[in-house]
Amino acid sequence: MDELPPELLVNILSRLNDSKSLARCRVASKTLNSLSREVRAVNLICTLSLYSKSQSIAGTPFKTIFKSLIEDSSNIRSISVGVDKALNVVSVDDLNDEDSKELYLTDVEFVQEWLPKVRDDLEILSISDFWIHSSWRQSDILALISSNCSKLVKLEVKNAWLSVVGLTQLPNLTHLTLEFIRLDDENLEKLNDCFPFLQVLNLIGVGGLHEPRIHFLQLKSCHWTVSNEPLSLAIVAPNLLELKLKCSKPKSLLLETPKLVKFHLSVEDAKGVSFSEFHDLNTLELISPDTYSLIHNVHFGNKIRKLAVGSVKSKEQSERLKLGLGTLVKAFPGIISLSLGPRTWSKMETHFQSEGLVDMKGTGSLKQITARVQTSDHTDVHQTVSFIRAILDNCRGLTDMRxxxxxxKDPRVRTNLISACMMSNQRIRWKWGIWAEGGEDMWISDGN
Structure with missing residues (x-):
């Protein structure tokens, strides 16, 4: 170990996922003890076991451990401190007392104890708070960070109640993530003003907003998950390239994003969705219980090449008789790749059984279809194969079915479906896989 170059050892120590290991290294050798103080990153997560140990008579409080790591380092560029999700199962009764601040990590008094040590060089800061301790205390940590960390490039705050009072400009900040945050402000104007060069914005479960408006001139990527409140949403971002937006039933949705290339839209009620045509959009994913209404109310442009359509459960079943494959082909005549979720595929298969394939003109560009199938018995296999054969007969340019x-599902049903499909058309490249709710897709074989 002592033979390795010091620069390499510092780089290795800086990459440790858990800085508790860094403390162990300090007692392992004089060389590591000396070099560990040159690390550029501190990452410390309070696990359930660590918290339990800290509460023992001989235990060291979590905040004390963290502050000691900061005090013993002189070259820190990145800090990540948080509470493990496993602690969410702990009830208030199991904690010290309701007023405890031991895991209240966005506490301004706590941050003031260590931030001055690193503020001049800090570039990345991530704080994941403990909701039981932070939900009823409003924190001014954003003002504190902005007034101290002028070089900050990336900021992430989770599970906290934040105020923007006193927030000042952070000219170098390009990445901002706020996740499960209570933000009691009329809109996002303060953030818009103070982060003028923001390029990546993630707002996940941010509540307390009214008529929120995102306005960032340099923004390139945005992920926004809105609460269930019926809000009027607006995004003005002339340079935005990628947008992932999930909202329930917006009163209205305004998008001024002329350069958008990739768009993921998940919406339960499409009545309030209406915006101008996209000129460069080529990748689109739609998740809605009423895709039929959505694609008829909104014009997504004529450059869509990659389309994915999924559905969520809804009490309304009117779409079942409306949404056919031809509906998508007609609305997006230039698509090359089409992915269909299980409910969408089922709806289209049902539509085919009653109406056949209609409006299938202009399918020459379609090369690949990926679908999650819910076939459950031999009768379903026959219907599914019939649907697939009709698709292959109408889409002469199709070369890949996944x-x-x-x-x-019964493995025998899967085997029968695979066998019947591969006999349907020899020109198609088949690929087979398995899917599960909430799990990752797993490809099991290539039909060729």
Missing amino acids: LMIHQD
């Missing part, structure tokens, strides 16, 4: 079958 079918995912639910993992809980």
Whole structure:
């Protein structure tokens, strides 16, 4: 170990996922003890076991451990401190007392104890608070950070109640993530003003907003998950390239994003969705219980090449008789790749059984279909194969079929479906896989 170059050892120590290991290294050798003080990153997560140990008579409080790591280092560029999700299962009764601040990490008094040590060089800061301790205390930590960390490039705050009072400009900040945050402000104007060069914005479960408006001139990527409140949303970002937006039933949705290339839209009620045509959009993913209404109310442009469509459960079943494959082909005549979720595929298969394939003109560009299939018995296999054969007969340019079958289905049904499909058309390249709710897709074989 002592023979390795010091620069390499510092780089290795800086990459440790858990800085508790850094403390162990300090007692392992004089060389590591000396070099550990040159690390550029501190990462410390309070696990359930660590918290339990800290509460013992001989235990060291979590905040004390963290502050000692900061005090013993002189070259820190990145800090990540947080509470493990496993602690969410702990009830208030199991903690010290309701007023405890031991895991209240966005506490301004706590941050003031260590931030001055690193503020001049800090570039990345991530704080994941403990909701039981932070939800009823409003924190002014954003003002504190902005007034001290002029070189900060990336900021992430989770599970906290934040105020923007006193927030000042952070000219170098390009990445901002606020996740499960209570932000009691009329809109996002303060953030818009103070982060003028923001390029990546993630707002996940940020509540307390009214008529929120995102306005960032340099923004390139945005992920926004809105609460269930019926809000009027607006995004003005002339340079935005990628947008992932999930909202329930917005009163209205305004998008001024002329350069958008990739768009993921998940919406339960599409009545309030209406915006101008996108000129450069080529990748689109739609998740809605009423895709039929959505694609008829909104014009997504004529450059869509990659389309994915999924559905969520809804009490309304009117779409079942409306949404056919031809509906998508007609609305997006230039698509090359089409991915269909299990409910969408089921709706289209039902539509085919009653109406056949209609409006299938202009399918020459379609080369690949990926679908998650819910076939459950031999009768379903026959219907599914019939649907697939009709698709192949109508889409002469189609070369790839990728079918995912639910993992809980009878393996014999899966085998029969694979065999029947591969006999349907020899020109198609088949690929087979397994899917499950909430799990990752797993490809099991290539039909060729």
